Amino acid sequence: MKKSTQWFRHFIAQSCRFSFLFLLSFPVLSVALYAQNSKPVFTVIPLGVKGGGDESNLSSYLVAPAGDSNFICLDAGTVRAGIQYAIKKGIFKATPDYVLQNSIRAYFISHPHLDHLAGLVINSPDDNSKPIYGLSFCLSTLADKYFSWKSWANFTDRGESPQLKKYTLQEMTIGDFYKIDKTSMQVAAFPLSHSTPQESTAFLVKHDDGYLLYLGDTGADSIEKSTRLSDLWKTVGPLVASKQLKAVFIEVSFSNDQKTEQLFGHLTPDLLMKELTRLADFSGGNAFLKHLPVVITHQKPGGDRERKIKAELHRANTSGVRLIFPEQASPIQL
Template sequence: MNGIAQKVQKPSFQIVPLGVKGGIDEKNLSAYLLAPLNTTDFICLDAGTIHAGIEKAIENNVFKISSEAVLKKYIKGYLISHAHLDHVAGLIINSPADSSKTIYATHSCMEMIQKHYFNGDTWANFGDEGNGYLIKKYHFQTLQPEEQTPIANTTMTVKAFPLSHVNPFESTAFLIKNENTYALYLGDTGADQIEKSNKLSLLWTEIAPLIKSKQLKGIFIEVSFHNEQADSQLFGHLTPKYLMNELHSLSELTGKDALKGFKIIITHMKPPTENFAKIKAQLKKQNDLEVQFIFPEQGKRFEL
């Protein structure tokens, strides 16, 4: 009954993927618009691709307004998990056409954004802190770990949790809350076993009660490579095997029944294209927890 109950819950969020891949496809890199259902108050979870993703969503009749209007009016801000280019390129390139809003990131991520991108040299500083002439279009808001922060011009709040992405380099998980429901988005992350870390373990401890109470609607988490990728060549990423290991660790806290039908949104699969089918097949084969895997497509809206 628990699995059935999970599946028939009413959705709380709408998601519009602007980019879903890791790696070399610059027109389809990590970026997910998330808003409370029946609103257009979107936060952008990472920002590897913006314009091309909005155009794709318009082609799919997700948005009925221009791409410029979506950028300026619907996107209320950006949650950036880490400063690797495949997670920030769209934000940087679209900044001249954007409207005033807030960029949220942890201290280390924000420091890299200000030092290497919006610094007045590699790109104009559209922010309100840092080097060069301050255009002050964006407010740079540094997130304190595990502190609930309101997301401006929305009804949502966010808590940030550190992730290990080629230890000691840090990425971020964002726990987004609206009313009494939640969504969890993880930036790039390696498995605790490989990273010699406990960051995922601590995150699972934090969210397990929300899964048991059916308040957490789903988890966005990366699987960059198939299982044949050597451990030494993972570079802070997950495979189906290591994702399932982590979900089993989570199930020890929630009980297996609580994860039946629970939505796991797979992000950051890396090209070439033939890898995608292999990753999907391996996840399906190893899915003894009976979670519901979702493979988002660029520009195709879904609900959580």
């Protein structure tokens, strides 16, 4: 398919019965005002946004350059259900299998918890060949625990025999950018702490001169006794200062009343805002964070928790970041 700068792309494959249409003219949440007079660099389609409680709406985000239809999938807790909802809303015009096979070019899995990879595993029989990227700890668990013949067919090129080799497990080196085949994006990985001894990953996506930062589950440095978030903020701080970082996707799983010993490597609104203060320190001050899109992921349903999280975030937002609460199958332009 050829890349288009138009607001929509129409692709007809003569070898397929179905056409695929990704509608950038479909109503989207646009936050491109962060950098005045700039055009959107990325389009994000959330396939799932929650941190549990609904297997049809778990962490999974399709990312492509604006105007393109070659996506990477950042985490894959929910895949098919999100695609089906996007089809129902008119974002994709094709079958779910066609979108699965022809629109997702690679997976990036932050950590091997089921709410971040169940959709990938369960849909693997209908998927086609593509890479799964991640840090060593994540890919090892994928091969040893999930794509083993004890729990599921081994669709990867690692682990138990026979290896069906549909998926190539691509181990990433921390901080190095990897060019993603069939896309115009590059991605680098950075480690996160997710309740010792658990680990997680942040992915920094690059297209042209623009960047998007996606964090898997993470605890605050102060609680995790870690410097991993601080190290990440130091890396991306210059990109914030130069307005090249178009958005930060970061979790807030619990409201502020969650007990520290029951956070299990997650953030609250107060903890997030303290971390953003550290990001400001590496970016030149709060003035550089003003209007930076911060997309709140992985809220855990339960009672009125989501309402409380939203209210607490708005009250504590002294840096003036642009808080975004994503919805399943509602595209975001950044």
